Amino acid sequence: MAKTKAKNKKTATPNFSKYIRWFWILFSVGVLSVVFIFLMASWGVFGKLPDHTQLENLKTHLAAEIISSDRKTIGKFYLNDNRTPVSYNQLPKHLVEALIATEDARYHEHSGIDARGTLRAIVKLGRGGGASTISQQLAKQLFTKQVSDSKFERGFQKVKEWIIATRLERQYTKEEIIAQYFNIYDFLNNADGIRSASSIYFDKEPEELDLKESAMLVGMFKNSSLFNPRRRPEMVRDRRNVVLAQMAKYGYIDEKLKDSLQKTELDLKYTPQSHRDGLATYFRGYLDGFMKDWIKENPKPDGSKWNLYNDGLKIYTTIDSRMQQYAEDAVQQHMPRLQAEFFHQNTPKRNPTAPFLELTRGAIDTLMRKSMKQSERWRHMKYDLKKSDEEIKASFQKPVEMKVFEWKDGVASEIDTIMKPWDSMRYYKSFLRTGMMSMDPHTGHVKAWVGGINYRHFQYDMVKQGKRQIGSTFKPFVYTAAIDQLHYSPCQVFPDTPFCIEANKYGNPEEWCPRNSGGENDYGGTRTLQNALANSVNTITARLIDKVGPQPVVDLANKLGVESNILPVPSIALGTPDLSVYEMVGAYATFANKGVYTKPVMVTTIEDKNGTVLYQFKPETRDVLSEETAYVTVKLLEGVTEGGSGTRLRHSGATSPEYKEIITGYPYKFDNPIAGKTGTTQNQSDGWFMGMVPNLVTGVWVGAEDRAAHFASITYGQGASMALPIWGLYMKSCYNDETLNISKEEFEEPEELSIIVDCSKIVKDDIVNDNLDNTIPEELEF
Incomplete structure (x- = not known):
């Protein structure tokens, strides 16, 4: 019995060995x-x-970076990726800490995979937070992408991320991985990578970011499409505060600092980066063509072509970002006021053919049809869409939604409207435009380049592309030829009487008898060459070109860098050729550079993404004039600002004791030597001012797209009213910025000077000195 019980007890004992x-x-x-x-x-x-090679050479599309002479990024060339990489050392400490605290707290403890985080995610089925490390996220950004919602496929993708992450950890240091992650991420709004994001959202370099700005950008790593600062600022602010809380949790900041920062706003300084916005847009348009030409002629060592938009080229330019900003500010300050007066004078009631003057309706229709066929809309419909001419013409008469440019409260802006493309063309023809270039005459370095009033709506560049009649700004070339050939002094006296050049002389088919701007009554007495140039006396300029001949003047202009074709006829003395601002600045710079022409330089160096120099500019110079001739010309041009149409640069303005406000004159108050020349063309279609100090030459043109759109009178239509104020405002800003070291000194006199330049010692009392009207409309006072 006992044996049976023992047996049953043994049988009841479970056998776990098979389960084990x-x-x-x-x-x-x-x-x-x-x-x-x-x-x-x-x-x-x-x-x-x-493979190993791919990991060693991580491929990302890098934008070409345009760098100013003062080492600021003024723009980029890119198609889809506006990315410029930064090194780990360029990242502020709190930015890195914010990333680690939020995305991967044990970053420095693992080798690509966080085992604890992965187990937690498995146990909690992902409800306790993800387990992706920074290395895994970089792997996903670089080499993997989610192609399906299938859990199995997502699992396989995760395995790939793990493998790539561990390989990245073996290939790179922890610091390099963090830098790569910041550089690769898309922060939206063309903000590819941390450098672009810092600039676009806060107008800063990454190293300049403060703690709360860093926290906001790190918060966007969760999902930049969702946490978009421009669309959902409150949501982004909440996410930023989560990042700050994580930093406090892991001891990077204390609770007091966290609480104070969480109460602040985002304080965005949104600065969009696009090809049509930002600083130096017209210059960047020129540079795009320059780089494409350079790429055609300079292949990579393996024979392939550089990619302007993906290869991360660094283009070092001569543009000074400060001077460029001052130039653009000067245009933005003057042009709305000038435009307001133009609109005032060209209302339909005052001018039924506005904005055109002196054109019949038939002539206007012809001009508009020509413009229609030159438009981008015509080109697109004709060649891209293969539309017939009749279909295209009909489209110009159909109202469409569009954004059009306007000056609103003195600021460039856009308005949404519905308008016929035909009407929009006419609307845009009513706007005055400008071209401006500033250059160091000794080095040829172009410091500022403004090709128009607004690149988004007026893309034709009036610095180098556009060429307009130059008026009296051409006269110094005639005077210089006379000084060079005949050894004339600024004090040489000529009769101020009517003058004609007979027919067939110099190939002129008819007798040429230029008149002075004042008409039949604008004659009498005598004038020195200095006085004649200061007051733009046409008859004396005609006498000079008769003495030297038109061809030597053309030859001189060509040596001074003028590439445009100029017919050697006497009328060029009064500025009939069409030249560009670029040509004129280069030519005038020769006078300031002691007779040596230096070709304008815009690009100094091109490097690849690793800093290897691919291009280094070589100065192009040539001797054109003797130092003495150049100096005498400069002294002639100084007379324009001391006793001619440029004297308003010297005015300090008059003030009323009662109202304490400027009531007359120009408050530029320049008292340093300035050589310059105004220019006004027939019917006031073009206004010019060329201004020089010893180390800076600047040219300004103002006018409408069509010569038939212009001011009715010289009061507003002269170069001294249209262009000179831009020069004055620009130079005032440059002088206020002492870091630029713009000269206020005298032009350097040659050691041997045989020509008398100080006319005060020899000029007789009977020499006429009746200056042009130097008043200015109150609407244009500054």
Whole structure:
């Protein structure tokens, strides 16, 4: 009986050995399966993995960076990726800490995979937070992408990320991985990478970011499409505060600082970066063509072509970002006021053909049809869409939604409207435009380039592309030829009487008898050359070109850098040729550079993304004039600002004791030597001012697209009213910025000077000195 009980007791004891055996079998199979899955992934079964070479040379599209002479980024060339990489050392400490605290707290403890985080994610089925490390996220950005919502496929993708992450950890340091991650991320709004994001959202370099700005950008890593500062600022602010809380949690900041920062606003300083916005847009348009030409002629060592938009080229330019800003500010300050007066004078009631003057309706229709066929709309419909001429013409008469330019409260802006393209063309023809270039005459370095009033709506560049009649700004070339050939002094006296050049002389078919601007009554007495140039006396300029001949003047202009074709006829003395601001500044700079022409330089160096120099500019110079001739010309031009049409630069303005406000004159108050020349063309279609100090030459043109759109009178239509104020405002800003070291000194006199330049010692009392009207409309006072 006892034996039976003992047997039954033994039988009742459970046998766990088979369960244990199955457990280990299943566990081993699971481990082997995981190992096998990783092996399959490494063999490329789930998709190709990057090899050693690819990991060593991480491929990202890098924008070409345009760098100013004062080492500021003034723009970029890119198609889709506006990315410029930065090194780890350029990232502020709190930016890196914010990333680690928020995305990967054990970043420095793992080798690509956070085992604790992964187990937590498995146990909680992902509800306790993700387990992706910074290395995994970089791997995902660089080499993997989610192609399906299938859990299995997403699992395989995760395995690939793990493998790539561990390889990245072996290939790069922790610091390099963090820098890569910041550089690769898309922060939206063309903000590709941390450098672009810092600039676009806060107008700063990454190293200049403060703590709360860094926290906001790190917060966007969660999902930049969702946490978009421009669309959902409150949501982004909340996310930023989460990042600050994480930093406090892990001891990077204290609770007091966290609480104070969480109460602040985002304080965005949104600065969009696009090809049509930002600083030096017209210059960047020129540079785009320059670089494409350079790329055609300069292949890579392997024979392939550089990609302007993806290869990360660094283009070092001569543009000074400060001077460029001052130039653009001067245009933006003057042009709205000038435009307001133009609109005032060209209302339909005052001018039924506005904005055109002196044109019949038939002539206006012809001009408009010509403009229609030159438009981008015509080109697109004709050649891209293959539309017939009749279909295109009909489209110009159909109202469409569009954004059009306007000056609103003195600021360039856009308005949404519905308008016929035909009407919009006429509307845009009513706007006055400008071209401005500033250059160091000794080095040829172009410091500022403003090709128009607004690149988004007026893309034709009036610095180098556009050429307009130059008026009296051409007269110094005639005077210089006379000084060079005949050794004339500024004090040489000529009769101020009517003068004609007979027919057939110099190939002129008819007798040429220029008149002075004042008409029949604008004659009498005598004038020195200095006085004649200061007052733009046409008859004396005609006498000079008769003495030297038109061809030598043309030859001199060509030596001074004028490339445009100039017919050698006497009328060029009064400025009939069409030249560009670029040509004129280069030519005038020769006078300031002691007779040596230096070709304008815009690009000094081009480097690849690794800093290897690919291009280094070589100065192009040539001797054109003797130092003495150049100096005498400069002294002639100084007379324009001392006793001619440029004297308003000297005015300090008159003030009323009662109202304490400027009531007359120009408050520029320049008292330093300035050589310059105004220019006004027939019917006031073009206004010019060329101004020089010893180390800076600047030219300004103002006019409408069509010569038939212009001021009715010289009061507003002269160069001294249209262009000179821009020069004055620009130079005032340059002088106020002492870091620029713009000269206020005298032009350097040659050691041997045989020509008398100080006419005060020899000029007689009977020499006429009746200056042009130097008043200015109150609407244009500054």
